[in-house]
Amino acid sequence: MTAASVQMSGIVKKHGAVTALAGIDLEVRPGEFFSLLGPSGSGKTTTLRILAGLESVTEGRVLLSGKDVTNAEPGERDVAMVFQSYALYPHMTVSENISFPLRMIHEKKEEIENAVRDAAARVRIGHLLDRKPGQLSGGQQQRVALARAIVRKPALFLLDEPLSNLDAKLRLETRVELKRLQRALNVTAVYVTHDQEEALSLSDRLAVFMDGRIVQVGTPEEVFSKPATVDVAGFLGNPPMNLIPGGTEGFQSLKGPDVILGIRPSAVRIVDEGVHATVTMVEALGEEVYADLMVGELLVRARLREGERPAEKAQVRIHLDPTALHVFDKATGKRL
Amino acid sequence: MSCAIRGGERRFALALFLPALLLLVITTALPLIYLVWTSFLRIDLSMPWLGGFAGLDNYQKLGNDPRFWNSLGLTLIYTGTTVVLQVVLGLSLALLVMQVKRGQAMLRIAAILPIVLAPVVAGLFWRSLVLAPDFGILDFITRWLGLGSYNWLGEPRLALASVIAIHTWQWTPFAFLVLLASLAALPPDIYEAARLDRANAWQRFWHITLPMLRPAIVIVVILRMVTALSAFAAIFAATGGGPGSATEILNLYAYRLSFTELSVGYGAAVATVLLAVTLAVAFLLFSFRRKK
Amino acid sequence: MKARNLVLLAIAVLMMLVWTFPVLWGLVTSLKTEKDVLAYPPSVIFEPTLRNYADVFRGSQSIVPNLISSVIVSGLTTLLTMILAIPAAYALSRLDLPFRKGAGFYVLATQMLPPVGLVIPYFLILRRIGWTDTYQGLVLVYLTFALPFAIWLLVSYFEEIPREMEEAALLDRAGRWRALWHVILPQAKGGIAVTVIFVFLNSWNEFLFAVVLGGNNVRPVTVAMFNFISLEQTQWARLAAAAMAGMAPVIILGLMAQKHIVKGLTVGAVKGGGRR
Incomplete structure (x- = not known):
């Protein structure tokens, strides 16, 4: 054959x-x-x-x-x-x-x-x-x-x-x-x-x-x-990528308002200096632990490192790893 | 675009379907056209020399024929009462039997018996064994109860009631079996939910059982109506349409006109009216059903 | 609780009595002498006799020729119906048939036609071509109710078979004919058997066409019952014996197909109407 x-x-x-x-x-x-x-x-x-x-x-x-x-x-x-x-x-x-x-x-x-x-x-x-x-x-x-x-x-x-x-x-x-x-x-x-x-x-x-x-x-x-597109980014990965509209409060510095930023939860870090966020929920999925964070009105998921266990409702600061950012055109959804 | 796949399937489908369709068209559509044509003719088999085109004469005659109006009325009464009786009795019995834990299988077998019987035999059995004066069982019971003896098939009103009873006896098991099967298929958890929602037995019936049985009831009504509208053999065997014309529904009238009185053209007109009534009823029921 | 159960039991028993009584009483009557039949009050204790059955099966009043007529008419009708209905139902239920909705509706509508509307033209037509009182004539007319009924019943059985069956068979290089023959028909065997039973039963029980279009040669058993009824005298016991003999086949068939009967009767439940 x-x-x-x-x-x-x-x-x-x-x-x-x-x-x-x-x-x-x-x-x-x-x-x-x-x-x-x-x-x-x-x-x-x-x-x-x-x-x-x-x-x-x-x-x-x-x-x-x-x-x-x-x-x-x-x-x-x-x-x-x-x-x-x-x-x-x-x-x-x-x-x-x-x-x-x-x-x-x-x-x-x-x-x-x-x-x-x-x-x-x-x-x-x-x-x-x-x-x-x-x-x-x-x-x-x-x-x-x-x-x-x-x-x-x-x-x-x-x-x-x-x-x-x-x-x-x-x-x-x-x-x-x-x-x-x-x-x-x-x-x-x-x-x-x-x-x-x-x-x-x-x-x-x-x-x-x-x-x-x-x-x-x-x-x-x-x-x-x-x-290749925002839709694929939002479909792949478990949990999927965070999608942040460009110009959202706290992230203005990163890119202009005409884009959508994508970042996987593993590239979201809890740090001492950065954007203010509130922990709404901590979810342990076996080996991996994820935190739901609210930045203003926006939900951002972060994968926690070992030892990190912020309490619910705690105030933290987060930082997005700039090398792991995916940038998509807001109008077409295509990767830039 | 061209699709050999679908084209091949269509040819195959047609090859399978056409023989049956052709035969069906030849055996039903052609005779019906011939029926309508016949209804415009004067055909009297006892006086064949009188034949010829009669135009609308037969239909004009219908309008002034009290026997026709009587039989049309009887058809409506017969169809209406038998259908209502079958559905009400069938549903009540099905609801009752749902409570019976054991012996349901026996009941189902008993219910099959009237259904498989030829209607003509059902009519004969009732005529001779149940309703006959002097030695019929029903007459025996009424006498035993001190209600006296009746000529069940000889007295006009009683005869109509009797043929309605025969039809109801034969076909209530149908309604019963279908509704019992539908009842048994209802999910038990919604009754449990309704109980928790404080619905009492009557409310459960009214708000859950009845709405959920609706489709089955509609089907039973449609099928029973069609059967009632084409009823012939049982009445023919029990009363022959009599006494006089007390049980002469349209089917019987068209039959008697054509084959007893040999006035085929006029019989065809009556049959055409019956055909129209049946199709109208079927059409109404189906459009009603589609709307829901 | 106890009283309620008793009431339910009583109603159930009464139902069984009402539904079975005429047949059971017919059986009893068929074992009586004509004199016992007319006794008042109706006798339950009597000396049973098989005389009536002997009369019904032998001699001048024998219904054996009528039983044979019924077997031939019903058998031929069933055979022809199945040959035509199986492919047609398959095409209607599973294939991309042109004008499928219209075709389906036509088949359905023919099932609702009042038989009196057909018997009149058939009487005239068959008389003209010399087919009254012939098997071919009666079978042709029986097809008018047997064929649509069988098609619709079979459609409901074919529709229960998963669609992937043909798809798998087509991919397995069976082609359409062999997919139907090797994969679909074996799975529809039960439904086909039930349809055969119903078509046979409906043909056997038919009366109107038989009485009008039959005659001395072709006289099905439903018509032959009237041999025992005349203006002067009705032979009740023999009539009962003839009825029992004539109905035995359908009663046996009905009990055999008991479980499927509801489905058969509600073909329309899904889409149509059965009629008898």
Whole structure:
């Protein structure tokens, strides 16, 4: 199998008067683990479904490995997909589920058997082959869905929030395994998620979706350290970046009034000399401790260093690390 | 833009749907057009030489036909009373049965029995086993209670009440089953919340149960009306529309005109009116339902 | 508390009695002699006889030919209905069908037509083409109520199957026909079985079309009941036996499909109207 490349250009998707995608351009390189990240309703799932051929486009072209598949049926694209709900066929056994994509092209019987055994072994469900999906746990069903997708050795592997129905611990384990599987099979993967931690940890590169557009494409480091717009800045990071309108009282000295300043909570320091602030709440999240501070009318979050535990309602002074400042144009929201 | 995906799906969908649609159009639309056409003709099978185009004669005749007005009135009474009775009885019984912890399954099975029975058999059973003077069970009960013997199907008013009772007997289980299922599907926590909010049993019924059952009740009313408007076999079996024309609803009148008195053209006019009434009722109910 | 439970129990028992009584009493009557039927007060203790059933199944008054007629008409109607309704319901519920709303509404509207409105034109049409008192004629007319009913019932079952099923099947290279055959139909098996039962039941119980458009060759059992009723004398016990024999199939079917019956009857609950 050769890993496919993906090219989407000028994709517009309209449902009647509603525009779901307002012109998407996207390139995924062969063998890449590529995530589509964004809040719900931002168009990432629609993009994935267009890649799969489950949805038509209003405008634009889709190329897989250089071949125009814009109007190709889903079955003609050499694409496999893991659905959020897994979409296992409830009336078939696990082994029948996994073999289904091979049976549909009348593969030889022994070859099917070998392929099923191999795929099942890769996701460690070899012992479940005779069960029905209804008899499996959520995690096991998820593995069956994976096996059904990899058994056909697709050129492109689509995953629609495949981990969202698993509990937190299993999600972490499966995440690692997913990446290992993708590397071992050397297949291009496009992964849809609204969970930034998943996207940042799994992807080689990712695209951030907002309101039916791609606002930024890059490696996780690039996107995280240099968000392209105010919206991306406000979406990424947990807790997200503080956004301070330029000219806010106390911060006038930093930049003019036509900008929005972004600063991560870790770059906000409590110091002896600086802007006056009132502590409204101190929130301990395991290892990290955050403080909500009011500067005038503005809420600023700061990540506290070890030993720092200001009391609620205490008066403190803060300082923003000027090297960690992100500056955005107030009018366009673009990074300056 | 062009979409082979959707185009392929549309062709596939049409290929699957068209055979059924074509057959349905041929078997329903054409005969109905023919019905309306027939209503403008003079067709009397006992005097075939009199046939011909009659224009609106049949409809003019309707206006001056007391039997027609009688049957139209009977149709409205029959439909109205049976629907109201079914909903009220069905809802009361469903509410009662919700309180019964065990044996609900038995009741549900018992309720199936009238529904699966052919209406013509229901009519015959009632006519012979329940309502027949001298050996019917109901007559036996009234006599036993000292109320005397009645000619249940022979006396005009009693006959109308009897056919209404038969229809209500056969179809109340339907309302009961649907409403029972809807009641059982209501979330218990809102009743707990209402209790904490100090609503008493009556208030809980009025402010929670009834509004939440509304959609189910509306559906029951629509379906029951349609069934009542097309009722035929049970009345045919029990009274044949009689005595005289005491239970002759429009269905029976159109049937008797066409196939007993062989005046098919005039029967077609009556059937056309019935068709219009049914469609109007259905349309009203559905637009009412959509509004809510 | 105790008294209330007793009242509830009494009402429940009364309900069961009222609903089951005519059938149970019919069964009892069918085991009586004509003389016992007319006894006053109605006798509960009597010597049961199978004479009526023997008369109903053999000899000049046998309803066996009528039962066969009913089986043929209902069976053919059910078969044809399912062949046409399954694909149509699938297209209506799951696919991008042109004019889907209008098509759906038409199917729904046909279900509400009063049968008297159809029986008159059919009487004239079938007489002209010589199809009265034939199986093809009656089956054709039965399709007018069976087909829309089956389509709407099946739509509600198809809609319960998650949409990802076809999508997964399409991605698995099944194509549309095989997606329908291998993935959707097996999952709709239960619904299809229930629909078969209902269509058969409705066809079996039909009376108006049968009495007008049937005849001596094709005379379903619902019409044959009237063999036992004449102006001079009604044979109540034999009528009861014929009714029990004629209704046994639908009663058994009804009890079999008991759990699904509410759903079947409320097809309209979601969108339509069932009629009988």
